[in-house]
Structures are given as C-alpha cells and as structure tokens.
Amino acid sequence: MKNSLFENISAGSFTIILHVALFALIFVGIDFQSTTHVTAQPKVDIVQATAMDEADVLAEMTRQQEYEDDKRQQEQERQDKIDKKFEQAEQELEDKKQEIVEQQQQAELEQQQRKLEAEQKQQEIEVLKEQRKIEEEKKQQAEVERKLEEQKKQQAEQERLAEEERKQIVAEERRAEEEKKRLAEADRKAAEQKKRDAEERVRKAEEEEKEKQRLAKIAEEKKKAEEKAAHEAKVKADREAAVAAKLKAQRDEAAKLLQDSLDAEAREQETMRINGVVDKHVSIIRQRVKRYWIKPSSAERGLQSTLQVSLLPSGEVKVVKVVKSSGNILFDRSAENAVYKASPLPVPTDPKALAKFKQFSFNFKPE
Template sequence: MNAQKKVIVSDESFIKRVVSSPRFLFYSILIHVVFVAVIVLSLDWNTKAKPTPHVIQATAVDESKIKAEMEKLRLADEKKKQLADAQKKKLDDAKKARQREEKRLADLKKKREAERRKLQAEEKKRKAAEKRRKAEEKRRKEVEKKRKEAEKKRVAEEKRLKQQKQEQLKKLKAEEARLEEQMRREEEQRIKAAEERKKQQERERIRKEEARIRQQQMAEEQRRLDAAREREYQSIVDKHVEIIRQKITRNWLQLRPAGSVAGLACTVRVRIIPGGGVRDVQITRSSGDAVFDHSVERAVKKAEPLPLPADRALFDRFRDLEFIFNPED
C-alpha cells in the first residue's frame, strides 16, 4: 500500500512543470510507459499456473528517482533553451554586426563617392584654371606679338613719314614756284576774262531785253486771242443754252398743266452727260407751284438729247448747267 502511494505523484509543482513544457510532458509520458512495462514484465505468465487468482506484486518505484530524472530532463531542456537563446542572441548579434558593417561600408562608400566627386570637382577646377592660364598666356603672347608688330609698323611709319615730309617739302617748293607762275598767268587771263565778261554781260542784257519785249508782245497777243476765243466760246455757249431753253419750252408747252398760272418761273439745274443725255434735274429755286416745277422737270427729261456744241472742248461748260426757266420769255 505504501509502495502504491509512492507511485502516485501529487506534487503540484511537478504537474505545472509537465503542463508548461511539451517536451517535459513527452519525457514524463515516456517514463510512465517504462514504468508500466516493468510492472508487466514482473508478472508471472506461466501457463501451468493454477486458475486461482494470483496477487500481483507491484515493484515499487522510488519517486525521488523520477523527480531526479525529471529534473535532469528539465535541466537538459533548460540548457537546450539557453543554448538556443544563446544561439539566437549570437545570430541577432551577428545580424546587428552585419547591419553595422553594411552601414559602415555604405557610409564608407558614400564617403569615398563624396571624396571622388570632390576630387573630380577639384580636378575640373584645376583643369579649368589651367585652361584659363594657358588661354591667358596665349592671349598675352598674342598681345605681345601684336605690340611688337605695332612697334615695328610705327618705326617704319615714322621713317616713311619722315621721308614723305622731305619729299613734300621738295614738292612744296616746286609747287610754290609753279603757283607763282600760274598766278601771274591767271591774273593776266582774269583781266582779259573780266573785260570779255563785261562785253558778254552787255550782249546778254541786250538779248534778254529783246526777249522780254518779244515775250511781252506775245503775251499781249495771246491774251487778245484768248479773249477773242472766250468771247466766241461764250457766244456759242449762250446760243446753245438758249437753244436748250427753247427746246425745253417747246416740250413744256406740250406738257403744260391744265390751269397753269401765267408768270411762273423757276431756276433749273441740269446735269448733262456726253452726247446730251440728262443725268439729273433739280429745281434749285422753286416757282412756288409744285405742279409747275414738276412739269418743268418732265419737259427737261423729254428734251434729251439736249443740243450741245460740236466742239467737245466746250462740254465742261454744259456738264452742270443752271438757268432760269420762264416759258413766257
């Protein structure tokens, strides 16, 4: 009975340990299986035994050994857990170290890239400065070359001018002598020319006076002819105006309104086109009788083509004709 009590485990801490760790639970079950197997093997399985009931003698298992084994398993499991935690920590540390190394390498790469760019920029500046220096040196040499050429030209020009001045002085003396001789001759010619000019001016004055007299006579003759032609033109115009008035009067007498009052007259403006056609008729000064005025307009239109002079040069005097119409004149 006491042995059975030893088998029963009532330790709450043991149960908690079993429940909290699946691995510990596995080993606990395994131990119990071994324990049951030991009990089974300890039984007497002789077939010749009497059929009478046989009392099973259970072999007692020491609980302390089980606890010791369980503790051993727990410690082993804890050690494995510690090893796993250590391995995990090692891996985490390695990962962090790797990340730090990657960051260091990235920073180093950035730093080297910045240094490379800086070196490139400095090299670019150096090359630009060298280029400017060479350009300045080239410009300075060109300026110096031009200065020397200019100096050479200046010296040559001074020499040329000096020689030219000497030649000019020589020529000037010869020119002065020539001018003196020329002035003497020109003075003689001037005196002769002045005398000739006076004679020519007198001849020109006489010619102009004669021309003026002839022009005056011709102008007077032209004015006389123009006046005669104007009188002739005006006579023709007056004659044809009268003919036009008479033709209009004859037409008006045919169109005379019934009950027309005697003594009526109006001023008529007729615009005539070449050939005698009437373009427009206006009563510029009414007779006071609208019927009479209208009959005059119709008489003018009926009279076209109006008789015009054969000379086309006189047409402009009839282009815009205005006259007083009085059928009793």
C-alpha cells in the first residue's frame, strides 16, 4: 500500500494528489462524521512473577561457579603454560639424552656384533685345531696297535720254534733210548748223556720260565697300552663334548637374537594394526558426533570448545567435561549435547584399540 501510494505519487502529478484530496473531501462530506470507532486496549497484566527458587539459586551458583571457574582456569592456564615450557625443556633434554643413548646403544651393539663374530672365528679355528689333534692321536694309537700286532707275531714264531725243539728233543730221547739199548754197554756215556739231558732240562726250564716272564711282560704292556688308549679316548670324547656344547651355545645365542628381532617386527606390526583400527573408529565417531551436533546460530568463526570424554567399554558416554570453554555457553552446551546424543559411540572391540577410547578429547569448531 505504501508502494502503491508511492507509485501514485510518483506517477502522478500534483493534480492526482489534489484529486484524491478532493475526492476524499467529497467522500467525507457525504459520509457521517462519526464513522470512526476507537477501542481501548486495557492491559492484562501479570499480577505477580517470581523466579523459581531453584533457578535463582542455580543462577547465583552458576555465576559464582563461572567466576571461580574463570579464575581457576586462568590460574590453570598460567600454570599449564609454565608446566608446558618446563615439560618442553625436559622433553628436549630427554630427547637429546635419548639420542645419545641410542647412538651409544648402536655403537655398543655394533661392537658386540664385531666381538661375537671374532669369537666365532676363533672358536672355529679352535675346533679345527682340536679335530687335527684328535686325528694325530688316532694315528699314534694305530701305530701302537701295529707294534703290538708285530710283537704278537714274533711271539707266535718263537712258540712255534719252541714246539719244534721240543719235538726234536723227544725224537732225540727216543734215539738215545734206542742207543742205550743199542749201546748197552755205554752206561757212562749214557749217564753222561743223562746228566747232560738233565742239565739241558734245567736250562730249558729256565728258558721256559724266562719266556713265561717275557710273555707276562708283553701282556702287561698290552694292558697298559689298552688302558692308555681308553683314557685318551675318554679325554678326546670329553673334549669333543665340550666343543659341541660350545657350538650349541653359539647356535642358541644366534637363534635367540633372530627370535628377538622377529618379535620386535611382530610388535611393530601389531602397533600399526592397532593404529589402523583406532584411526578407522576415530573417523566413524567423528561422523556420528558431527551428525548430532546442532550448532547455535551464534557460533561465530574462531570459537573452540575442548571436551574430555570418558566412555564405558560399550562405548556409552560416561562423563563429558568442558576442559576448555569457547567462551560461548550455548556453543559449549551444543558440543556437550552432541557427544551425549551420539552415545553410544562406535568403539573398536579389540581391547588394545579400545583402550585408546577409554578417555579422550573432542575439539569442536564451527568451521
């Protein structure tokens, strides 16, 4: 109507305005003067309005709380800044230390490695030496046995000769007997012969005794050689066992190192796997909370609320705490409500990944 009035005026000229006025005048002239009725609008007032006690108390408490929170937060922030600087310095020192330690560890490890390799070579040489020694001893043993065999052969020859001698003697005796018969009269000769025989027997007996002793001696020597061989075999066996044990220890050590390193790799892979699971669930949780977050229209760029959240293992939201307020109460509340409304949060079932979600933080930003 304003427009149309404006349009009328602008379209028109003054004459139209005059016409309207004239027309209106005529119109008024025709109509009753008292065509206008006014109605009063008595005010219906609220008789009494009182704040609900709880609201008052709560408001006062909230104000007090907010004041204290502010103060506390300021102090906290100041303290945090100092702590943070101190922590940073400490962290840097720690990092440097860590780096030196790691370098030393590395050097030591390499040193150990070199030492281990040297030792191994030395051991291999010793093992070779040991084997050569054992072979030498084997050779000596064989020589002893060969000599022993020779002695046995000689002895057998002597015995054979002795036997032949004895047979000759018997034949001679028989011949003598025949001679005695044939030479009956030659008693003296016979007696002499007898005497000679007796003497011969004594000599023979002596010889036999001598031979017996010699054989005994040979047997004794053989026994001794056998005992020596047995002892040497035992020593050799012990030495071989010691070498074998040493080799086994070395092999075990190497195997253990290999196993450790494999375990480390496995752990690293496990950590990566857990991180993957955590990342996936962070993304799902982010989507869900974002969907439930209704930003107040007063949420201006630059606001940020930091919320600390504790979850039950089921993902149900246990506690939400504003740890850093945006300064806009409605913005903070909308963020808190978003987390509560998104409960239960989709947490991983893997216990190691789940542990990361026991307590964590949200940063809410309008854009």
